[in-house]
Amino acid sequence: MLKSGALENNASSPIAKGLAIWEIVSVITSCLIAEWVVFAFVGRSKAVIAIPVILALGLMIISHRERGETLRDIGFRTDNLASAARVLLLATIGAVVLILLVAAYLSGYSIVLAPWRHRFFALPLWALFQQYALNGFINRRAQMAFGTGLPSILVAALAFSLVHLPNPFLAVLTLAGGLIWAAAYQRQPNLFALALSHTVVSITIALTVPTNWLSNLRVGFKYFG
Numbered sequence: 001m002l003k004s005g006a007l008e009n010n011a012s013s014p015i016a017k018g019l020a021i022w023e024i025v026s027v028i029t030s031c032l033i034a035e036w037v038v039f040a041f042v043g044r045s046k047a048v049i050a051i052p053v054i055l056a057l058g059l060m061i062i063s064h065r066e067r068g069e070t071l072r073d074i075g076f077r078t079d080n081l082a083s084a085a086r087v088l089l090l091a092t093i094g095a096v097v098l099i100l101l102v103a104a105y106l107s108g109y110s111i112v113l114a115p116w117r118h119r120f121f122a123l124p125l126w127a128l129f130q131q132y133a134l135n136g137f138i139n140r141r142a143q144m145a146f147g148t149g150l151p152s153i154l155v156a157a158l159a160f161s162l163v164h165l166p167n168p169f170l171a172v173l174t175l176a177g178g179l180i181w182a183a184a185y186q187r188q189p190n191l192f193a194l195a196l197s198h199t200v201v202s203i204t205i206a207l208t209v210p211t212n213w214l215s216n217l218r219v220g221f222k223y224f225g
Contacts, residue, residue: 020144023063024159027137030056031163035220060137074136075191084190091180092197096204103208114207127198128191134160134178135185135194148186156182164219169209177201 157178
């Protein structure tokens with residue numbers, strides 16, 4: 001359970017709860033705009049796509065400052081790294097085993113490893129950013145609005161799945177992963193441990209699941225071509 005002063009002090013006011021919900025919606029909307037609107041009408045220029053993402057990041061940073069949340073509150077910390085890793089260990093191992101079984105089934109009961117790509121080296125940083133947005137921000141705001149426990153965990157997981165639509169395979173995977181990571185974060189808020197689990201699971205998927213099932217990991221407007 002998170003026990004930061006920011007959550008305790010801001011969870012009781014109806015205005016604060018409404019603001020927390022608005023912040024969640026704003027961040028998710030920015031992601032959806034980048035995935036759907038920008039790709040559809042502007043093209044695939046990374047510079048243009050970065051605009052709504054930067055705006056969302058700016059909102060999150062301003063929100064943290066206004067609420068007095070420190071990096072430690074958010075989960076950028078090492079004092080509970082071992083505890084958080086223990087919370088995630090069995091779930092991560094279970095996820096890897098399940099992915100391997102599914103990959104073997106989809107490949108005709110034989111796993112063919114995809115080639116290693118240089119972009120995988122950047123995956124830990126990308127996983128850390130996603131976990132920050134998912135748990136360091138959305139999960140925390142959901143707890144302010146709905147309290148600690150299942151409701152806020154569901155909000156975080158559904159938000160994570162939503163931004164991976166309309167890719168059905170990724171939407172299901174991110175819903176399941178979002179539930180596990182959000183629950184783990186509420187027990188031990190450590191983004192580094194979450195990013196490590198996220199990285200291991202993502203690389204396992206990328207290397208073993210047939211690309212035709214992953215649709216090249218495309219989401220949003222890119223999913224259609």
